[in-house]
Amino acid sequence: MIAGALLAVLVAVALLVVRVLRGPTTFDRLLAANSIGNAAIVLLALFGFLTERPEFLDLGLTYALLNYVGTFAVLKFYRSGSLGAGAEDGT
């Protein structure tokens, strides 16, 4: 059951990686990258329970805090600095 969920999350991560790579806008990438962080947290928790180390849940919580820093930084840069506006097309 946990193993199946783990595999499902892995598939979700793979799909998110596709979205990060294909874009098309920066915000698609940002959202996908943030979701990869979320999926990593779930992956971590599931892996912890699978290997009977539920302490991994705490690590997941720390991840959640860190995940938000990067997204926050990018969004702040985008809002306050006009430099970010020109980099939409990433091909």
Next chain:
Amino acid sequence: MTISAEFLEPIITLVLLLLLAVIAFGIVRVRGLFAVVIMLGAYSFLMATLFIVLDAVDVAMTEASVGAGISTVLFLGALYLTDVKEATGRARRLAPMLVAVVTAGVLIWGLSDLPEFGSADQPIHTKGADYLDRSIPETGIQNVVSSVLASYRGFDTLGETAVVFTAAIGVLALFARRRSDGKG
């Protein structure tokens, strides 16, 4: 249907490594540096997950905080000071290529010196057990934890201090309000 952890672990490792390789190629191909910064964040998070699956929890924590958190802030600072578009041209290709080849060479050269995986006679198992006895005569520090941290692993601690310092700068950059423009 039950799948054992022993069976699943190599699968997770392989899938994560594959995704890392895919993202790395994407980072090389994409020209908009703003997107590259975001992709590097995603890369770091996957890398940290891989570290945890490989049982290196502390390294994973560092990777997640430095790679996905502070590096993003620092890269954005660099983008603010320079430009969000990658420079093109022949001369701009040679230098990065050279740096990449030299770094890869040094890393592979370093790999050849690693002890065999799981071998019992690697330094972590053979040395270090006598630190409790050696600590006071060698360093004169009463607390063994302090002497290991500040003396035997001094360079490591120096590096960690630099990381903490960088992290503090990153946090300051995040919360600082820009003075130059009014809308801030």
